[in-house]
Structures are given as structure tokens and as C-alpha cells.
Amino acid sequence: MDKKIIYSMGIRQLELFLRIYETQSISEAAVICNLTQSAVTKSLRKLEELLGLTLFYRHTRDVSATEAAHILYPYALNIFTESLSFEEKSIQLRDGAEGSVRVGFGPLVSYLFSSRLARVISSQNPNVDVNFLSGHFEELKSKLFNHELDFFICDSRSINHIPDPERFVTNKVATFPLISVTSPDAPFLTAGVDLLSCPWALPKIGYQYMNYIPERVFMMLKQIGKIRYGIDDLNTCIELAKSGQALTITTRFMVKDEIDNGELIEFSLPLEQFREHSLSIYSLRSRTLSHTGKEMQAFLKSCISSWFCDLESQLSTTC
Incomplete structure (x- = not known):
């Protein structure tokens, strides 16, 4: 590669490439990097022109990485992290940190x-x-x-x-093991009830967990609105369970007192992959x-x- 191309590439451009690749979204990359979408788009276009490569296919709401982007990603990540290491070590030497x-x-x-x-x-x-x-x-x-x-x-x-x-x-x-709990007075607890059909209060489910939920089960829960996303406070999830509004997933030692005094009752998790x-x-x-x-x-x-x-x-x- 012509050294002039290397000299023209900035660390900021590499960072934007990494964020777009990781999020598959120009708008999300812009938020992470505290830039406007137009600035990110312009930087990406300039990088592609410098390299003579198409790095992402543009779609209406997102982007998808090309084969070239998949190959270049680990190299870009290594250069970016090492540049941050250089900066950090310099600061440590300067400030005694x-x-x-x-x-x-x-x-x-x-x-x-x-x-x-x-x-x-x-x-x-x-x-x-x-x-x-x-x-x-x-x-x-x-x-x-x-x-x-x-x-x-x-x-x-x-x-x-x-x-x-x-x-x-x-x-x-x-x-450690996980359990599901709710109030014994929860109105949805009827004889023979399928727990997967009940309302659930859960922390935000990361994409990595989706691979552990059978697609049929996940789509059913999503369609009937039984998964409560965005409740990232574990204590709030437990309080909703205590009030009988939902089931939640927790550890036994976090709710031992509530189980002992009858505020909560325990169930085995209906999805085996989540039991620990x-x-x-x-x-x-x-x-x-x-x-x-x-x-x-x-x-x-x-x-x-x-x-x-x-x-x-x-x-x-x-x-």
C-alpha cells in the first residue's frame, strides 16, 4: 500500500470504522463517537476512497460489512487499541498513575x-x-x-x-444457580399455567442471550408482550415480582428472606439454558x-x- 494512504488515515477514522462495524449502524456509531451522522458518513466515504475499497453496504436503516471490512476489522482494532496503549502509558509516565x-x-x-x-x-x-x-x-x-x-x-x-x-x-x-420468582398472590398464577405465557420483568436481554432462547419461544413472548425490556435495575425487577405484576429471574440468595417469609414463591426456570x-x-x-x-x-x-x-x-x- 502507498505510504501516502497510510499517512492520510487518522486514528479517528479507524475508530469510526470500528464503531460502524460493531454496531452495523452509522447513527449508533455517531452517538458513540459524539459526532453527527453526516460527519460519520463523510469520514467513512473518505476512508473508502483512500483504500479503494467498499467497506459497508448501505441499507435504509443500517449497514452491513463487506468481506473487505471483515478482513480489515482485526487489524484496525489492533492499531486503534495499541495507539490508546501508547497514549495511556505516556499519561501514566507523566502523571505517575x-x-x-x-x-x-x-x-x-x-x-x-x-x-x-x-x-x-x-x-x-x-x-x-x-x-x-x-x-x-x-x-x-x-x-x-x-x-x-x-x-x-x-x-x-x-x-x-x-x-x-x-x-x-x-x-x-x-x-451459581438462577430461579424464577413472583408473589404467591400474582393474578396470573392459575392451575396449570404455562410460565412462559405469564408477564416477565427482566433486565435488558443482551444479543448474546438470544442464541439461548428457542426462536419459537422468543417470538411468542415478544408477540404477546410478555418480556419487559429496559428494566435494568435488578431490585426493580424483584419489586415488580413481589407486587405480583410479573415473574423475574434472580438468585436464591438475593431473595432468601422474601421466600422465607412468603412474599415470593420460587419456580424452576422454564428455559433450561438460563438455570445457572x-x-x-x-x-x-x-x-x-x-x-x-x-x-x-x-x-x-x-x-x-x-x-x-x-x-x-x-x-x-x-x-
């Missing part, structure tokens, strides 16, 4: 342990500046690629449903964690694993 760690938590870890972890880290690692960020897998993955996080802890199965799993190093933290949940630590294979980051990763894994064991043992489950 080697003692800082940025950690992302998925919804469950954040709900159960974020406050407790903050207290423990503050008392046992007072010289380490730790910043926590909560989000869903896609949000955390994006921030990891953008070097806004050093690593994150989230659903283990998500690694199986992304286009570039080889870019990650994963380390399993804990596995596991958490893993995600970091980038191409990025070496600082000594402080490695120590914090090991510390968090030890704490969370131990606390899950304690919670399960309280329910007379051997850990």
Missing part, C-alpha cells in the same frame, strides 16, 4: 458487591486509586477497547457471541496489565469468589 486501576462490573456484581468491594479496597489497599464503572457487557467491552477500563467482570457466556473472542483473556470467578449464571474477568490479550492491575484482579477474584461461597453456604449449599 501506575497505582490506579479502572474496573467494570456487570449488573449482578454491581448490585451485590460494589459497595462492599469499595470498603474492602479502601481499607486493605489504601494506596491504590480504584475507579468502578457499572454497565452491560457491550458497554464494558467498548470501554475496555477504548482503554477506559483495565478489566471488567461480567457474564461468562458473552465471550461465545462476539466476533473477536481471541482478543480477550477470561478468568472464571464464580458459577457464571461470572468471568475480561481483559485484553494485547494489553499487559500493570503490576497493580494484576494484583487488583487477583484480589477481586478472591473476594467475589469467597463471598459467593458464603452466600451459597447460607442456603445450605456446599461451595
